[in-house]
Amino acid sequence: MQLYTREWGEGDRVAVLIHGIFSSSGNWRRLGPALADKGYRAIAVDLPGHGQSPRAESYSLDLLADSVLESVPSRPEVAIGHSLGGLTLSAAVERLAPQRAIYVDPAFAPPRLSWWQRRLTPYFMRRFLTADAAAIAKNNPRWSQEDVKVEAADFARFDRRALHFLDGAGMAPPSRMVVPSLLVLADRSRLVGAQLADRMRALGFEVRVVPGAGHTVNRDDFEGFMKALDGWI
Secondary structure, eight states: OOOOEEEESOSSOEEEEEOOTTOOGGGGTTHHHHHHHTTOEEEEEOOTTSTTSOOOSSOOHHHHHHHHHHHSOSSOSEEEEETHHHHHHHHHHHHHOOSEEEEESOOSSOOOOOHHHHHHHHHHHHHHTTOOHHHHHHHOTTSOHHHHHHHHHHHHHOOGGGGGGGGOTTOOOOSSOSSOEEEEEETTOSSSOHHHHHHHHHTTOEEEEETTOOSSHHHHOHHHHHHHTTTTO
């Protein structure tokens, strides 16, 4: 599937950006220009069923990874994926062959929930996606008004058939490090706990935590996020 992309900058130093579930390439509205200032051509995709990309009858991790590979140049200098985008990057990284990979609070494991929370997740997520800008701002007090506006629009465009990704099926951490890789984690990440972070370190991944940041690290603390990328971009 050919995906919608947006770009910042120009030249041969390519950075590929992959957003998380419910979101879009708009998630990277600050990182894209920052990378362009560093001499990159930053290319951000809208995953299938998200933003302005096409919808599918059904969704799988293979569809997401294959669609990214169809829509961006191979062998970029760096590839960055957040949440579901991080999981997608891990599925595509061997074929994409970036020089470096950065996983931002990636969906390598299902959130730590009780059995009843798991059963009610689809119901709560459907309610969650009806949130207006005021509710999104209340739930994310550190976000800018522009990020709130972008998120509200992304919620409205998200294809509910892709909600099954929240069930955790297909979520698994990489079994090896394909290219030099960095994990940038939220403070007290619910997707990459301490034991999993140690496993990733043992595989060669560098792990950095942004203190105080929630799951969408780059929106909660952009300056802290950029500091965590020092030496990688």
